[in-house]
Amino acid sequence: MGGRRTRRAAAKKILAGSRGNSVSGRIRLLGESGTTLIYRPTAADALDAEFRPIVSMDRGVTLYKYLPRQYAEDLVRDGSTRVGTLYDFRRIELGAGVADPEEGLLQVSRQIGGEPHYFPPGTKEGAAMRFFGIEGDASVQNIQFRRVLEHPDVFVWCCSTEFSADVEQSLEGAEACVEIRAAGTFFDELTRALNAVRPVEFLGFREVTYTPRNQTWESYSPDMSAAFVKDPGSYGAQNEVRAVWRSLDKNPIRPEFPRSAALTEFCAIREV
Structure with a gap:
């Protein structure tokens, strides 16, 4: 997915796009308590990494x-x-x-709390969020990110x-x-x-x-x-x-x- 996205999560679990897709562009992600964004890399990404x-x-x-x-x-x-x-x-x-x-399975999670966190591209924090499928200039609040790694x-x-x-x-x-x-x-x-x-x-x-x-x-x-x-x-x-x-x-x-x-x-x- 690309472009400007604003998400106010109503469900407890949200898939970050279709399987293997990243959220890209200037985005704001605002979740309720318990919101989880799950990222599964594409097969090609998994091959390159593993x-x-x-x-x-x-x-x-x-x-x-x-x-x-x-x-x-x-x-x-x-x-x-x-x-x-x-x-x-x-x-x-x-x-x-x-x-x-x-x-062959491994899960990695990161919790972002109630205060807004900013992850500009080109920074160490921005690169860290790419691991969870978030690319671009991101503002994140009250969301748990989870990446599922399958070798x-x-x-x-x-x-x-x-x-x-x-x-x-x-x-x-x-x-x-x-x-x-x-x-x-x-x-x-x-x-x-x-x-x-x-x-x-x-x-x-x-x-x-x-x-x-x-x-x-x-x-x-x-x-x-x-x-x-x-x-x-x-x-x-x-x-x-x-x-x-x-x-x-x-x-x-x-x-x-x-x-x-x-x-x-x-x-x-x-x-x-």
Whole structure:
């Protein structure tokens, strides 16, 4: 939307334009108590923001994968493994400690109080409001802004920094632990195996950030990625590491089952 807009909100929740559109031009936003403006970026904006290289962990690190015993033996013996997807983890049937219905989602809110606040373009405050889809010379009063971040679907392979019976017990169905040595080289080979199935780009691997999915503007950092945020209460004991790949074709992604005998060089079952 563009041009001059004056809004006196009568409802408790207002969408800021259609999905992905910003409010632009010289505007005045005046809300009642409880008014919320929700901004969802376009798919293109999300791709630009989220498909960026990850600062990976040390390539020589040893990591641990907890699996049903049959799948652990397949990985160690044949180099066969399942590479899931971010959205696939939302399926509740994956079991406790694995399924997360809010996987890939992050919300950021900012409350503007009863006194008028001005956000001129070209200022730090004006740039901050662009994050919430407000562009142009804005006067804001008594409104909560909320931006919903949904990471595009990506391939994900999860493991842990910890060799621990507690981690294994927190993952429904896990019966065995596979030690992954020289993780950086392991993921290089897994990337080659995945590319044999479909074209992908490896974005890197790093530890998950355990923090609430509902962030305030003050607590949110641009370094946060919705693909690497997990609730600390439900999942914090897992000390999870994620390797992430983006698909390079336009087809919908689904879990894949790459295989490479070279992966077995880095793997061994360890009994906890």
